[in-house]
Amino acid sequence: xxxxxxxxxxxxxxxxxxxxxxxxxxxxxxxxxxxxxxxxxxxxxxxxxxxxxxxxxxxxxxxxxxxxxxxxxxxxxxxxxxxxxxxxxxxxxxxxxxxxxxxxxxxxxxxxxxxxxxxxxxxxxxxxxxxxxxxxxxxxxxxxxxxxxxxxxxxxxxxxxxxxxxxxxxxxxxxxxxxxxxxxxxxxxxxxxxxxxxxxxxxxxxxxxxxxxxxxxxxxxxxxx
Numbered sequence: 001x002x003x004x005x006x007x008x009x010x011x012x013x014x015x016x017x018x019x020x021x022x023x024x025x026x027x028x029x030x031x032x033x034x035x036x037x038x039x040x041x042x043x044x045x046x047x048x049x050x051x052x053x054x055x056x057x058x059x060x061x062x063x064x065x066x067x068x069x070x071x072x073x074x075x076x077x078x079x080x081x082x083x084x085x086x087x088x089x090x091x092x093x094x095x096x097x098x099x100x101x102x103x104x105x106x107x108x109x110x111x112x113x114x115x116x117x118x119x120x121x122x123x124x125x126x127x128x129x130x131x132x133x134x135x136x137x138x139x140x141x142x143x144x145x146x147x148x149x150x151x152x153x154x155x156x157x158x159x160x161x162x163x164x165x166x167x168x169x170x171x172x173x174x175x176x177x178x179x180x181x182x183x184x185x186x187x188x189x190x191x192x193x194x195x196x197x198x199x200x201x202x203x204x205x206x207x208x209x210x211x212x213x214x215x216x217x218x219x220x221x222x223x224x225x
Contacts, residue, residue, distance in 0.1 A: 003079070004086040006057035010049040011090035014061045015188050018042035020098050022113040022178075039170030042179070047163030054159060058149075062182040063087055064212040068142040071216025074149075084184075091188030099192050114189040114197040115180040115204045123175040131207050133176040137169045138208040141181055142215030150223070180204040181211075 021041035025033045033041070050059045058075075060066045063084040069075035095112075102109050111120070117130035125133075144165040148158040166181075173179045180186045186204035190197035 003057040004082050006053040007060060007083050007086040008090035008093075010053050010057070010059050010061045011087040011184050012094040013049055014042070014045040014182075015091045015094035015185055016098060017045035019095065019113040019185065019189060020101070023098060023102055023109075035174050036171065039167045039174065042170050043163040043165075043167030046166050047159050050159030050162060057083075059159075061087060061184070063184055064138055064182060064208040065142065065145060067209055068138075068212030068216040069146070071213045072142075072146050072219050073216075074146065087184040088187055091184040092191055095188040095192055109192060111178075112189050112193050112197075113178060114193045115178045115186045116197065116200050117177060117203065120196055120200060121176060122178055125176045127203070130177045130203060133173045134180055134204065134207040135211040137173050137179070138181040138211035139215045139218075141165055141169060142212045143219055146215065146219040177204070181208050183208055 018038070018041050021033060022038045025041075026035070026038050046059070046061065049061060053059055058069075060069065060083060066075060066080055066083045066087070070077055070080055099109060099112075102112075114120075117125060117127045121130065145158075145162055147153060148161040169181055170179045173181075183205040186201060190201045190204075
């Protein structure tokens with residue numbers, strides 16, 4: 001229960017901090033934080049939770065991470081479902097809080113930082129480009145997570161490496177899909193946007209998980225002596 005609660009609050013913070021910065025602050029007149037600011041916000045959410053709640057649950061904050069760690073032999077299969085449920089619920093509650101804030105000045109939620117491709121991609125990138133981007137970004141994210149948290153890695157620096165990795169991933173792929181690499185983050189925003197966001201949600205669930213599984217298997221191979 002404590003681990004599940006930690007995952008709930010951690011994912012809540014990731015969605016509120018990352019998507020909140022995208023919806024509220026990215027294009028704020030004259031002083032908006034832009035793409036770089038949003039990328040940094042996502043990285044900071046992971047960094048702060050890694051050092052505050054990571055010792056309780058491991059700070060996965062992401063169903064793809066949980067499944068990728070299992071594929072890499074670093075997580076128990078029996079804990080996968082409780083973690084994923086907690087992550088999705090945490091994301092949805094954060095999106096609900098963000099929704100209340102956004103409409104507080106009479107604004108429409110717009111795209112609500114939802115993930116998309118083709119006409120719903122920030123840069124109008126194709127579905128194939130979105131698949132490649134999400135797969136590769138999640139694959140590399142999991143490799144970094146597995147390596148940074150390895151028992152042979154330098155101690156105490158995993159949160160920094162992982163947070164900076166997520167920042168870099170967003171710097172690369174926000175123009176392509178608004179960056180998912182996290183099914184819980186995608187589900188939480190799609191629930192409130194509905195329509196096209198729900199129709200395209202499959203990609204942001206299936207592809208990150210596939211990339212994470214491959215990364216887990218590859219890292220397990222690399223660590224085999």
